[in-house]
Amino acid sequence: PFSLSARALSLKPSATVAVTSRALELRRAGEDIISMSVGEPDYDTPPHIREAAVQAIRDGRTRYTPVSGVPELREAISEKFRRENGLHYAPDAVTVNSGGKQAIFNAFLALLNPGDEVLIPAPYWVSYPEMVALAGGVPVPVPTTTPTTPDNGFQLDVQELERRVTPRTRLIVLNSPGNPTGAVFPPEALRAVADLAVRRGLGIVSDEIYEHLVYGAEQVSVGTFAPEHTLTINGASKAYAMTGWRIGYAGGPKEVIAAMNALQSQSTSNASSVGQYAALAALTDHAATARFVQGARAAYRERRDLLVSGLNALGLPTPTPQGAFYVLTDTTRLHPDELEAGRLLLERARVAAVPGTDFGAPGRVRFSYATSAATLQEVLRRLAEL
Numbered sequence: 001p002f003s004l005s006a007r008a009l010s011l012k013p014s015a016t017v018a019v020t021s022r023a024l025e026l027r028r029a030g031e032d033i034i035s036m037s038v039g040e041p042d043y044d045t046p047p048h049i050r051e052a053a054v055q056a057i058r059d060g061r062t063r064y065t066p067v068s069g070v071p072e073l074r075e076a077i078s079e080k081f082r083r084e085n086g087l088h089y090a091p092d093a094v095t096v097n098s099g100g101k102q103a104i105f106n107a108f109l110a111l112l113n114p115g116d117e118v119l120i121p122a123p124y125w126v127s128y129p130e131m132v133a134l135a136g137g138v139p140v141p142v143p144t145t146t147p148t149t150p151d152n153g154f155q156l157d158v159q160e161l162e163r164r165v166t167p168r169t170r171l172i173v174l175n176s177p178g179n180p181t182g183a184v185f186p187p188e189a190l191r192a193v194a195d196l197a198v199r200r201g202l203g204i205v206s207d208e209i210y211e212h213l214v215y216g217a218e219q220v221s222v223g224t225f226a227p228e229h230t231l232t233i234n235g236a237s238k239a240y241a242m243t244g245w246r247i248g249y250a251g252g253p254k255e256v257i258a259a260m261n262a263l264q265s266q267s268t269s270n271a272s273s274v275g276q277y278a279a280l281a282a283l284t285d286h287a288a289t290a291r292f293v294q295g296a297r298a299a300y301r302e303r304r305d306l307l308v309s310g311l312n313a314l315g316l317p318t319p320t321p322q323g324a325f326y327v328l329t330d331t332t333r334l335h336p337d338e339l340e341a342g343r344l345l346l347e348r349a350r351v352a353a354v355p356g357t358d359f360g361a362p363g364r365v366r367f368s369y370a371t372s373a374a375t376l377q378e379v380l381r382r383l384a385e386l
């Protein structure tokens with residue numbers, strides 16, 4: 001009795017999901033599979049955040065909240081943007097959403113008309129092009145620089161971006177530190193993109209969800225260069241190990257935030273009330289949160305070094321990412337086609353990683369190193385055998 005919509009049918013089946021389900025299948029069959037495919041911290045949410053959520057439940061903070069989020073949390077986010085990013089968003093220029101994912105989706109729905117083009121530096125997070133298309137827009141991938149040494153690559157080429165601007169271009173998506181590249185865009189590149197946006201009358205959607213996971217590089221918010229042209233996305237998932245709580249947020253020009261709230265009011269309403277109080281604790285108990293973030297960052301950095309040097313030593317070229325918790329490895333030596341390389345890794349080394357196909361990264365596979373050093377050693381041992 002049902003027929004699927006053109007919209008539903010237009011969704012690309014995800015290579016990520018294909019690998020994950022095959023990995024689960026093998027695991028169910030008793031195989032010892034190591035998953036390097038997940039995009040989430042391996043830590044539990046820090047205790048002070050969990051306690052705040054328990055307290056919120058005890059206090060009966062379990063009802064609908066304003067669609068845009070509880071006022072205390074929007075105040076705290078406004079203050080966080082000022083303190084950590086040098087961005088000045090009043091609390092009513094902030095919206096709280098069910099994950100950074102919903103913030104981005106709301107933004108595309110609020111800002112795109114059919115046929116509007118969105119520039120997306122490649123490799124990119126798989127969801128950007130799909131979300132743009134669902135909102136009726138046209139994703140336009142823009143290549144970043146190719147790594148030539150272990151320490152460079154996947155950087156913005158602003159001329160390349162500008163070459164793709166057409167009369168239909170509306171938005172530029174930036175994601176620094178980036179998934180899946182781990183690349184951090186330096187301030188001068190961000191300033192150049194901001195100038196481009198101002199010159200050509202474009203908006204920037206800046207996804208800064210990995211901002212705290214940076215290993216030595218300078219992390220700057222592009223919104224400081226072009227506040228009127230930038231919508232800044234962030235969230236609790238990656239920095240505070242809160243993926244399951246589903247709290248993301250955005251700050252930007254008030255009329256954009258108001259349109260995102262209007263859309264959200266007719267779809268999901270507010271983000272989970274208990275999750276909001278948990279995020280409030282993460283943003284206001286600075287000392288406890290900073291201790292957690294610093295500890296996690298130091299651990300990720302060690303793991304990154306272990307994995308990057310191990311993969312390069314095995315002859316699998318892997319640039320050193322400066323942020324997030326992913327590496328993007330050239331697997332053409334295993335197989336020219338990254339889907340086949342991913343299959344070999346899974347079937348023969350029992351390591352689940354994500355082929356770059358959906359990330360706009362042909363010939364590469366993404367490993368997440370949000371896992372223990374012992375596990376990484378075992379992964380390297382298995383790859384050496386392969």
Ligand code: PLP
Binds near residue numbers: 179207
């Ligand atoms: N942006 C990027 C680049 C991501 O990798 C992710 C999660 O994988 C998200 C946004 C969304 O995270 P969440 O919806 O959990 O806030």
